[in-house]
Amino acid sequence: MDGKQGSMDGSKPTGPRDSPDTRLLSNPLMGDSVSDWSPMPEAAIYRHQLSLRNLISHGWLVNIIMADHVSPLHEACLRGHPSRVKILLKHGAQVNGVTTDWHTPLLMFVSAAAGIMLLQHGASVQPESDLASPVHEAARRGHVECVDSLTAYRGNNDHNISHLGTSLYLACENQQIACVKKLLESGADVNPGRGSPLHDSPLHAVARTASEELACLLMDFGADTQAKNAEGKCHVELVPPESPLIQLFLEREGPPSLMQIQKCFGIQQHHKITKVVLPEDLKWFLLHLYMYQWNGFTNNVKTLLSVVATRILKSS
Numbered sequence: 001m002d003g004k005q006g007s008m009d010g011s012k013p014t015g016p017r018d019s020p021d022t023r024l025l026s027n028p029l030m031g032d033s034v035s036d037w038s039p040m041p042e043a044a045i046y047r048h049q050l051s052l053r054n055l056i057s058h059g060w061l062v063n064i065i066m067a068d069h070v071s072p073l074h075e076a077c078l079r080g081h082p083s084r085v086k087i088l089l090k091h092g093a094q095v096n097g098v099t100t101d102w103h104t105p106l107l108m109f110v111s112a113a114a115g116i117m118l119l120q121h122g123a124s125v126q127p128e129s130d131l132a133s134p135v136h137e138a139a140r141r142g143h144v145e146c147v148d149s150l151t152a153y154r155g156n157n158d159h160n161i162s163h164l165g166t167s168l169y170l171a172c173e174n175q176q177i178a179c180v181k182k183l184l185e186s187g188a189d190v191n192p193g194r195g196s197p198l199h200d201s202p203l204h205a206v207a208r209t210a211s212e213e214l215a216c217l218l219m220d221f222g223a224d225t226q227a228k229n230a231e232g233k234c235h236v237e238l239v240p241p242e243s244p245l246i247q248l249f250l251e252r253e254g255p256p257s258l259m260q261i262q263k264c265f266g267i268q269q270h271h272k273i274t275k276v277v278l279p280e281d282l283k284w285f286l287l288h289l290y291m292y293q294w295n296g297f298t299n300n301v302k303t304l305l306s307v308v309a310t311r312i313l314k315s316s
Contacts, residue, residue: 039055039060052072052084052087052088053087056087056091062088062091062092062093063092063093063094063097065097068099068100068101069097069098069099069100070099071093071094071097071105072084072088072093073085073088073089073093073094073095073097073105074097074099074103074105074108076088076105076114077105077106077108077109077110077111077114077118078108078109078110079110080109080110080111080114081111081114082111082113082114082117085105085109085111085114085117085118086117089117089118089121095118095121095122095123096122096123096124101131102131102132103132104123104124104134105118105123106118106119106123106124106125106134107132107133107134107137108137109134109146110141110143110146111146112143112145112146112148112149115134115146115149115150116149119149119150119153125150125153125156126156126159130161130162131161132161132164133156133159133161133167134146134150135147135150135151135156135157135159135167136159136161136164136167136170138150138167138179139167139168139170139171139174139176139179139183140170140171140174140176141174141176142171142174142176142178142179143179144176144178144179144182147167147179147182147183147186148182148186151182151183151186157183157186157187157188157189158188158189158192160192160194162194162195163194164194165192165193165194165195165199165200166188166189166192166193166194166202167183167188168180168183168184168188168189168190168192168193168202169192169193169194169200169201169202169205171183172202172203172205172206172209172211172214172218173205173209175209175211175214177211177213177214177217180202180214180217180218181217184217184218184221190202190218190221190222190223190224191203191223191224191227193205195229195230199229199230200229200230201223201224201227201229201235202218202223203215203218203219203223203224203225203227203235204227204229204233204235204238206218206235207235207236207237207238207239207245207249208238208239208240210239210240210243210245211245212244212245212248215245215248215249216248216252219252225249225252235249236249236250
């Protein structure tokens with residue numbers, strides 16, 4: 001009866017049928033059992049792995065879920081218990097089960113070892129919903145080892161979620177330097193951020209936080225220093241007043257026209273030379289090179305001439 005607690009001799013229940021406080025409801029959508037109480041999530045969080053094994057051996061379901069659809073596997077991942085994750089997976093825990101918030105175990109894991117086990121058992125790197133992704137969550141929270149695990153399993157580093165942006169943008173916004181570096185080293189595109197087509201780039205996010213280390217890191221990986229966001233602002237316009245980052249940006253960028261010069265040295269681009277704000281002599285010099293000799297130059301010579309043109313501009 002519901003009013004009685006435990007068994008007749010006062011001992012604690014050892015199996016699901018021994019506990020009158022456990023009400024199991026069939027859930028045809030999940031293929032699991034829904035309960036308003038179970039010792040399984042508690043064991044996944046607090047107890048020793050031996051307790052978890054004992055519960056499973058006495059018939060408690062590894063895929064039992066609470067009212068919010070949180071399973072023991074979700075709890076074990078969230079608490080960073082790889083040994084308990086291993087036990088649950090071994091006994092058939094659903095690796096891609098979702099909570100009412102569309103969170104999978106992989107979205108909640110904080111241990112790289114647990115994440116690897118999830119991936120080895122078929123966890124989906126790409127989310128079913130567009131609310132978040134495992135790599136976004138790991139980058140936001142600064143779990144660099146988790147980011148490393150996900151990128152190693154071909155997670156899409158450039159996946160852009162409309163309200164979050166890319167994982168790189170999220171890491172920059174939360175000043176997770178180690179994660180930013182790991183994502184860039186793993187091949188993440190340095191420029192896409194949040195929003196489309198005019199978006200906040202990672203450099204815009206860093207400008208707001210005034211992080212010099214992150215700014216240097218992004219520019220070292222080729223961040224576009226001329227990109228404008230939806231408000232028409234460059235990153236330098238978002239830096240807090242009196243921040244030394246303003247001077248750093250100015251030193252690293254150089255005059256904007258230098259970048260325009262570099263773009264002129266391309267195929268069918270000579271007509272743009274006359275539009276660049278340059279001394280007339282330098283314009284004629286560049287046009288002469290392009291029209292008469294450019295196609296015959298080797299790449300090394302072209303690079304050298306580009307450098308010469310840049311130096312002429314600086315001295316003018």
